[in-house]
Amino acid sequence: MLRNLGRLYNRASCGVMQRWPCPYQRGQACLPVAVGNSKAYSNATSERKKFYQDVSISQGEEGLFEINLDRRKLKTPGGKLFTVPNEALAIAVATEWDAQRDTLKFYTMHLTTLCNTALDNPTQRDKDQIITATLKYLETDTVCYRVEEPAGLVELQKNEWDPVLDWVERRYNHLGSYNFWSLTGLEYVITQLKSVVLSFGLVDRHLTVEQAVLLSRLEEEYQIQRWGNVEWAHDYDMYELRARAAAGALFVHLSSESSTVKRKLLQD
Incomplete structure (x- = not known):
């Protein structure tokens, strides 16, 4: 299902990847x-x-x-x-x-x-509306967007992205088990990684933060290996993305936590 959606999107977009709008949740809150x-x-x-x-x-x-x-x-x-x-x-x-x-x-x-x-729920959405918005992100999911050339990148996407797609198709059927706070965090992770699939993998601990970020930047990393990069800028962007993705995943986990933490804050 995810692969078919990706192929349909490729034809509709003429190979141009669109940026995802996400007011309030891309560090602008x-x-x-x-x-x-x-x-x-x-x-x-x-x-x-x-x-x-x-x-x-x-x-x-x-x-x-x-x-x-x-x-x-x-x-x-x-x-x-x-x-x-x-x-x-x-x-x-x-x-x-x-x-x-x-x-x-x-x-x-x-x-x-x-x-x-x-x-504050600035967009005034309920849980069902967040789920609907989250699923719409599949239309531009990073791992569903495949290039046709060069051959090296085609092979890299197939080898690195297909296993994650296989896992998520086996693992997830719906988002109804998440509470409102957890969905807020999940949507934030999705906007950072540009991928529902990779976000599920990160939140479910199938992928580490480093792995999820690397997979979300696969094409960029491929181009860097071929043409080089501005080292400090590349490193800054990567670490900032890791920080945001990690924070979002942690928020999902902590907002789902029901048990009381026994230790006290800032205890020496």
């Missing part, structure tokens, strides 16, 4: 830069001087976990109280805030961004 009643927010690509010293978590109403900066409660860009469903995810988010030094580098805080997306 707003992040809160203040707590309490303040409504000052910043774009995720900006930085700001660090304004707090201590980070902690607490459990509030209905068992949800909150993030506290100097004992003041964190809020979302939409003004909601920043809450997550379990302690494991709260610790991971708090660690992002604690890792910031003199300035807040919002573009490194992927888990915080994903939580804001799930809480």
